[in-house]
Amino acid sequence: MRKGIKGKEMPKIGILGGSGFYEIPGLAVKEYKKVETPFGNPSHLYMIGEFSGREIVFLPRHGSPHHIPPHRVNYRANIWGFKELGTERIMSVSAVGGISSKMRPGTIVIPDQIVDMTSGREPTFYDGEEVTHIDFTEPYCPVLREYIGRAGKKLGIPLMKSGTYVCVNGPRFETKAEIRMFLKNGIDIVGMTAMPEASLAREVELCYAGITIITNYAAGLKERRLTATEVMEMMKRASSQVGSLLRKVISIIPVERKCTCKEALKEARW
Secondary structure: OEEEEEEEEEEEEEEEEEOOOOOOOOOOEEEEEOEEEEOOOOOOOOEEEEOOOEEEEEEOOOOOOOOOHHHHOHHHHHHHHHHOEEEEEEEEEEEEEOOOOOOOOOOOEEEOOOEEEEOOOOOOOOOOOEEEEEOOOOOOHHHHHHHHHHHHHHHHHOOOOOEEEEEEOOOOOOOOOHHHHHHHHOOEEEEEOHHHHHHHHHOOOOEEEEEEEEEEEEEOOOOOOOOOOHHHHHHHHHHHHHHHHHHHHHHOOOOOOOOOHHHOOOOOOO
16 A cells, blocks of 8 residues: 555545446556455455555445346445445445436536435444434535545536435336426436445445436436436446546545544444
8 A cells, every 4th residue: 555644554545336337447456355244245346456546445336247236235335345444535436317407418416415215225334222323414525525526627527516316216217206306306316326325434434425427317307218228328438537537536635534524423422
């Protein structure tokens, strides 16, 4: 691992790859690491390697090849594994549907809010006798989001620097009525994986931010049906641009964290 300020080891940066993003162009993988967790097996082996001068940890959320649907992802094991490997920040790459009129296919959105509409998922590490209530007012790390925005600006990649993400259970796509309801409530994009991923990261004091690629208009906004093929094709087209964005973020983000994510548990326990 490379040395940071005052000779200290630089903490790893984690990247979670969503549908259609199963590898990072330019990542020199040094090791495939199996991590055993108290919550079962993560989605895949963690890929540890060199990228943009930093050591990173990459995990394909749905496995490789893609075989784990969103409602079956072991979110607790995935996040726990990143923590075990010394990760302090996670960037999540995912495909989403565009709801608001400004959210068109091909747009990259860095969301700042989440609405959780999932059910049946294991939502916390603290389901025993230790009662813990994390603050989730800002579900995405504002500092990490800021650096993603800076990276986009330096590269000339247009980004939507805010947006509200509604997380649905899947694996089906949404109905026309559901999308109309979300639209009326000011929601911009819809996906299936941000929760409980984001809140679990907060529970173990990791910074977490989303890089979401709008692959399609949400149900009912255009007179045609939604297909998984459409999602995958758009993600393939966006992969090079997302890879460049990740490379730039990693090269400019400071080693030391100055956000409150690292102290999320300080006043959270009952």
